[in-house]
Amino acid sequence: MKKIEAIIRPEKLDAIKDALAAKGVLGMTVTNVSGHGRQKGIVLQWRAGEYRVDFLPKVKLEIVVSSEELQPVIDVICQAAKTGREGDGMIFVMPVENAYRVRTSDAGEACVSAK
Amino acid sequence: MNSGDTAWLLASTALVMLMTPGLAFFYGGMVRRKNLLSTIMMSIAILCMVSVLWVLYGYSVAFGPDVRGLFGNLSWFGLNGVGQEPSSVYATTVPHLAFSAFQAMFAIITVALWTGAVVERIKFGTLLAFAALWFTLVYCPIAHWVWGSGGWLAQLGALDFAGGTVVHVNAGISALALAWVLGPRRGFKEGETMEPNNIPFVVLGAGLLWFGWFGFNAGSALTSGGLAASAFMATNTAAAAAGFTWLALGWIHRRPSVIGAATGAVVGLVAITPGAGYVQPWAGIPIGVIASVISYYAMLWRARASRIDESLDVFACHGLGGTWGALATGIFATSAVNAAGSGLVDGNWKQVLIQLAAIATTMAYAFAVSWLLARALKATMGIRVRDEEESVGLDISQHGETAYGGI
Numbered sequence: 460m461k462k463i464e465a466i467i468r469p470e471k472l473d474a475i476k477d478a479l480a481a482k483g484v485l486g487m488t489v490t491n492v493s494g495h496g497r498q499k500g501i502v503l504q505w506r507a508g509e510y511r512v513d514f515l516p517k518v519k520l521e522i523v524v525s526s527e528e529l530q531p532v533i534d535v536i537c538q539a540a541k542t543g544r545e546g547d548g549m550i551f552v553m554p555v556e557n558a559y560r561v562r563t564s565d566a567g568e569a570c571v572s573a574k
Numbered sequence: 575m576n577s578g579d580t581a582w583l584l585a586s587t588a589l590v591m592l593m594t595p596g597l598a599f600f601y602g603g604m605v606r607r608k609n610l611l612s613t614i615m616m617s618i619a620i621l622c623m624v625s626v627l628w629v630l631y632g633y634s635v636a637f638g639p640d641v642r643g644l645f646g647n648l649s650w651f652g653l654n655g656v657g658q659e660p661s662s663v664y665a666t667t668v669p670h671l672a673f674s675a676f677q678a679m680f681a682i683i684t685v686a687l688w689t690g691a692v693v694e695r696i697k698f699g700t701l702l703a704f705a706a707l708w709f710t711l712v713y714c715p716i717a718h719w720v721w722g723s724g725g726w727l728a729q730l731g732a733l734d735f736a737g738g739t740v741v742h743v744n745a746g747i748s749a750l751a752l753a754w755v756l757g758p759r760r761g762f763k764e765g766e767t768m769e770p771n772n773i774p775f776v777v778l779g780a781g782l783l784w785f786g787w788f789g790f791n792a793g794s795a796l797t798s799g800g801l802a803a804s805a806f807m808a809t810n811t812a813a814a815a816a817g818f819t820w821l822a823l824g825w826i827h828r829r830p831s832v833i834g835a836a837t838g839a840v841v842g843l844v845a846i847t848p849g850a851g852y853v854q855p856w857a858g859i860p861i862g863v864i865a866s867v868i869s870y871y872a873m874l875w876r877a878r879a880s881r882i883d884e885s886l887d888v889f890a891c892h893g894l895g896g897t898w899g900a901l902a903t904g905i906f907a908t909s910a911v912n913a914a915g916s917g918l919v920d921g922n923w924k925q926v927l928i929q930l931a932a933i934a935t936t937m938a939y940a941f942a943v944s945w946l947l948a949r950a951l952k953a954t955m956g957i958r959v960r961d962e963e964e965s966v967g968l969d970i971s972q973h974g975e976t977a978y979g980g981i
Contacts, residue, residue, distance in 0.1 A: 503769075504824060504828060504829050504831035504833070504834065505770075505831075505833070505877070506831075506833050506834055506837045506873055506887065507823075507824070507834070507870045507871070507873035507874040507877065508827075508873070508874050508877050508878060509828060510767055510768070510769070511767060512767060512769060513767065
């Protein structure tokens with residue numbers, strides 16, 4: 460099992476969610492986060508003049524998938540999240556020890572499988 | 575006694591009261607999230623405290639029987655003798671208590687105005703102590719000079735319809751003195767981002783201020799007739815002209831910002847205050863446009879070049895807006911609107927000089943006394959919160975609350 464943490468543009472969330480649903484991936488956790496990568500921050504308007512904000516609003520998507528589903532899911536996210544400009548985001552993958560479904564106490568990959 | 579005048583003055587009093595909670599939101603929206611409640615609290619606490627001080631002795635010192643043109647004596651302590659019958663000198667068609675209540679609201683908002691200079695770092699106890707002393711030693715005497723029966727600036731012929739010098743120049747220059755003694759916020763000199771937490775609050779506050787200002791200016795006619803209508807129209811015109819000008823200035827430089835339009839409207843309201851019932855309603859246009867230009871560039875200079883942390887630009891908005899408004903009153907006042915005043919447009923150039931004298935003495939007195947009071951409190955009570963209290967934010971460190979609870 461792998462956990463995908465994808466930092467994406469907030470305006471791309473719906474497109475990604477729909478593309479994942481089409482692949483049968485329904486479970487995800489979404490958080491509003493702030494951060495910056497290479498594009499740094501943005502300049503905003505103050506009453507007179509402006510000020511710089513270093514951290515931009517982003518959305519963090521957390522999805523746990525079985526190991527064989529990992530690459531297809533990443534491909535879907537990359538395709539749906541891409542604009543080609545700086546600020547499209549990053550995807551991080553990490554191993555997951557185990558998973559449990561609270562309602563049934565089922566454990567293992569079956570809990571997170573798209574099938 | 576006139577029932578129409580009384581009804582309008584009581585309604586105006588309620589309108590002006592709402593300006594102080596409005597100011598709380600106007601300022602509250604502009605500070606960082608961790609200081610939202612503390613900024614709102616400054617206005618609310620002052621609303622409570624000054625209301626009581628006004629009844630005890632404030633009204634008497636500001637409007638009571640004159641002592642050498644400088645302040646009123648204490649014979650109206652506890653509103654003794656201030657009753658349901660009209661006063662013989664102030665607003666003679668309404669109950670004396672109605673006039674006193676109307677003036678109470680002016681005292682409250684003036685004290686609350688300068689809090690914008692000291693947000694995010696002042697000790698709450700010291701803020702209250704300064705507010706009480708400043709109300710007693712600065713606001714009440716200056717109100718007496720300009721509006722009190724026998725006040726020396728009134729005798730000189732200074733025109734101040736609703737508080738250009740008494741309220742705005744006074745609060746603006748005092749803000750500068752207090753911010754100077756207090757020093758900048760942590761991280762200000764290093765250019766740390768001080769992001770406004772809620773711009774819709776700023777607009778809500780500006781909206782309440784604009785609404786309340788009809789009571790402030792049109793109510794200052796003290797009657798419900800044509801003069802109130804004229805002041806009403808001049809007020810709205812200046813606010814609109816200034817708000818639009820600020821929006822345009824922001825657009826020329828970068829973007830037309832909402833926070834800029836809201837600020838501009840307030841600056842226009844400040845500038846029309848002293849002249850509202852002396853100038854033709856059309857004069858609200860030049861008064862508002864020029865006020866925005868002056869205030870906008872002053873703010874830009876303050877933020878970019880001066881590095882003075884007068885945090886929410888009380889001086890640029892109220893000090894300079896009020897100064898321009900008081901001068902503009904000397905220029906645009908005409909006896910066609912109000913028999914009590916004529917300025918340059920009537921050929922009376924001396925009025926401009928009298929206005930300058932009123933501005934200069936108000937600035938000198940208010941700055942000096944504010945600076946001395948702030949220094950005295952700094953040496954005794956201490957004026958700033960500790961560094962860690964400032965880092966955590968004043969909401970938690972001073973008031974034990976957070977604006978947005980839960981997760």
